[in-house]
Amino acid sequence: MSDSCFVVRLNRYLALTAGEMKAVSALERDPKEYPSGSVLWQEGDDVSELLIVHHGWAHSETRPPNGKRQILRFHFSGDLIGAAGIAFRDAASSIVAATDMVVCRFPRKALGETFIHHPRLAALFFSMSQMESIDLADRLRAIGRSEGKARLANLFLSIAARMRAVSGESNPVVRIPLTQSDLGDAVGLTQVHVNRLIRQMTEEKLITRNRSTVTLLDEPRLIEISRFVDRFSAIDTSWFPAARA
Amino acid sequence: MSDSCFVVRLNRYLALTAGEMKAVSALERDPKEYPSGSVLWQEGDDVSELLIVHHGWAHSETRPPNGKRQILRFHFSGDLIGAAGIAFRDAASSIVAATDMVVCRFPRKALGETFIHHPRLAALFFSMSQMESIDLADRLRAIGRSEGKARLANLFLSIAARMRAVSGESNPVVRIPLTQSDLGDAVGLTQVHVNRLIRQMTEEKLITRNRSTVTLLDEPRLIEISRFVDRFSAIDTSWFPAARA
DNA sequence: CGCTATCTTGATATGAATCAATAGCTGTGG
């Protein structure tokens, strides 16, 4: 079971003990498949579970009344979904599969158990889910205070950084299975405007986009215009409690 | 020491045991005063502490290269600051006092101790800091997908909701010690435009603003235009581990 | 009693939305 991408991911941050490993596997029972487009849960649902993504992409989205949509965050292999909403019964956003997915669900209660028996894992989950806050904050800065091209650049870089953090590689070609509407809803722009911006960025040789593949041609300039900071490579474990037998 | 607003706040969510209470007080040693305008820490600083706000207002802000500023979140009495950044050594945002403040600092390491000895407190801290994610997500939706007036309405309502959650009252008059520039930087608009919007909102009898006092005159309509959802009143503790002696 | 930060207001410029129409793909069924 140690081929779980979630365990692999955790291990990248912190060498897990056998006991911890076992505790994590216990959360990953019974993976289920969901076809692209599935709604894993819906804004407002009474949610009592967390999800671990084994395979595929999802995003969290929320729908303001005006029929619009804001995509808050993307989730992929090795991600834990739902921590952000743990304080509330009702989901603050929907989770929608952007590709076919394999996902494990486990009850919140199991997280409580983990807090008792594996404080170090608790600290790790705590940290990982705080990365989500930081990611949101970065998106907020991008959307609140920069113009379209920079927002897109920021989004592409941040997705690439997260995928690289999981995979360990650093490929300039990134599979981003999103339509122009999706991209627009993620950065607060219209699909039409996204289209124009992508054309511009292509002309300026910043990126290339071909179906669901985006190639980052000029990362230095992308970073420059979006002032992107990669925060996903490592986490600070210095304050963690010691491992327990 | 149980008159600490932080303990009061925690107790509102969960009846703390004597032991837990004591553990919390241990984090609240040695309150310090900071005058309005102080920078509690700066974006990029190597931060190894967390802050508990006893008194006053602060905000987290971040500065994109273009000289602009994005205010991410406001912090007041009973708030725990810094959890979001716990995964990283370097602060992702600055913390600036908006009024005179009284603040306790404690080291991250102490949080690790708490995770070992008080799993239920760990769960509570976890939940509380996840509210921050949700708050950011809400702001993101507002900024990404609604127009100026709705953004401001959303901000006012969310500040009011948070303050009410702490105070227990539900006063339509809210002290918001922020300039128009601050407001603009929080919702991604210009100070000038904020000014015009506030004038409009005043004409429409939605709010009244007088120095640092904002009065919500017509909350139903404010809620309607901003589609605000109050999530701060309670948290789901059903999954928490049992209290420990 | 000035000084400086904040707020107000107007004129103009611009990024992005909206509306609208067309073109390309992709998959599906006959």
Place this chain on the structure above:
DNA sequence: CCACAGCTATTGATTCATATCAAGATAGCG
């Protein structure tokens, strides 16, 4: 294997929200 249906992307014309620039007007503060 073709034709059609239905997404997705492209492009142009126009409108609108918000930014920018610029000058005063207020008002708290030392």
